[in-house]
Amino acid sequence: MSERAIDLMKPQMQGLLAKHLRFHIVGAFPASLGVAAFCKFAVAKPRKKAYVDFYRNYDSMGDFEEMKKAGIFQNAK
Template identity: 40%
Template sequence: MSLLPKPAVMRNLLQRRLKFHLPMGFTLGLILALAYKYGVSEPRKQTYADFYKQYDAVKEFNAMREAGVFESVRPSGE
């Protein structure tokens, strides 16, 4: 009866796989983070900046007061 040889494929399998998958994972993560930053975050910040350049809080407050949104603030006509 002869002994079966050990399978060489399993030896250091994790290290061989990590040599490929670890840098690939970091690279993909970095690419996705940059894509989110410049595809979603920066346009959103610019949209908010554009909105608040023309936003007048006092005018908005007076419009809501006249519409009766607030219970504790009377419209200026009363």
């Protein structure tokens, strides 16, 4: 047998899946928390604030009257 064949390591066959899962779960958990925090603060909070700001001064009857004058409603007189 040559000397090079002795230096090669055997591939790991047992516990390979568990080793890879441990490694990837450690990275996936903080990544998912980061994405969730980003969605909350970059999407959900501004959207809720926009709804609150819109409905704070919204006049539904005035909007209805404008649409009625424009002829959008056919049955409203």
